[in-house]
Amino acid sequence: MRHVLLLSAAALLLAACGDTGNGNAGTADEPAAATPDPTIPTGVTADEAADAGEDAAEEADTDLPAAQAELPAPYAEADLANGRRQFRRCSSCHTVQAGGPNRVGPNLHGLFSRNAGEVDDFNYSRALQTAGIEWTPDHLDSWLADPRGYIPGNRMSFVGIPDANDRRDVIAYLMIETARE
Numbered sequence: 001m002r003h004v005l006l007l008s009a010a011a012l013l014l015a016a017c018g019d020t021g022n023g024n025a026g027t028a029d030e031p032a033a034a035t036p037d038p039t040i041p042t043g044v045t046a047d048e049a050a051d052a053g054e055d056a057a058e059e060a061d062t063d064l065p066a067a068q069a070e071l072p073a074p075y076a077e078a079d080l081a082n083g084r085r086q087f088r089r090c091s092s093c094h095t096v097q098a099g100g101p102n103r104v105g106p107n108l109h110g111l112f113s114r115n116a117g118e119v120d121d122f123n124y125s126r127a128l129q130t131a132g133i134e135w136t137p138d139h140l141d142s143w144l145a146d147p148r149g150y151i152p153g154n155r156m157s158f159v160g161i162p163d164a165n166d167r168r169d170v171i172a173y174l175m176i177e178t179a180r181e
């Protein structure tokens with residue numbers, strides 16, 4: 001084991017030397033330009049790396065895999081990273097955390113134990129107030145597939161998420177995020 005570590009350290013050193021020793025690595029005026037950022041794995045764009053860093057930071061305080069394993073099918077198999085990305089389409093209008101503000105749309109904390117139209121200080125359309133549904137993953141799936149068609153006359157100006165996997169992923173993400181204390 002020790003040998004392997006030493007060997008890989010040596011390999012890294014060699015690689016580093018190779019960089020600086022490379023005649024194409026830039027002129028003395030601009031040595032930094034040709035040196036790749038060592039924190040970004042090759043083949044990954046800076047944007048993707050930033051995203052990954054952001055995701056890791058957001059997940060750091062929780063045991064997401066354990067929380068997800070407890071979700072019913074098909075949500076236990078959802079792609080939570082994609083769910084988080086999908087939620088960016090909602091987050092201009094909705095917050096998920098306990099005590100979070102209403103925006104254009106109501107705060108979604110505790111969604112899966114709520115009836116439609118139940119946040120006290122949010123001014124819902126009559127359509128949503130009288131929808132008569134309790135938010136389950138199934139109802140949310142239908143709502144997100146076609147918000148206008150599912151509860152006609154509601155005021156959520158959002159076209160919907162046509163892809164079933166994207167809906168599964170964002171619903172799994174919401175099942176976890178809206179249930180945090």
Ligand code: HEC
Pocket residue numbers: 086087089090091092093094104105106108111114115116117118119123124125126127128135140144153154155156157158161170
């Ligand atoms: C442009 C703003 C906007 C976007 C984007 C948006 N919503 Fe909404 N949402 C609203 C509004 C406004 C309402 C209330 C509608 C009404 O009263 O008729 C609402 C209502 C809801 C409700 C019902 C809440 C309750 O208390 O009954 C859910 C669930 C919901 N949105 C989820 C989502 C999700 C998930 C997304 C993203 C995939 C999303 N929304 C995107 C504005 C938005």
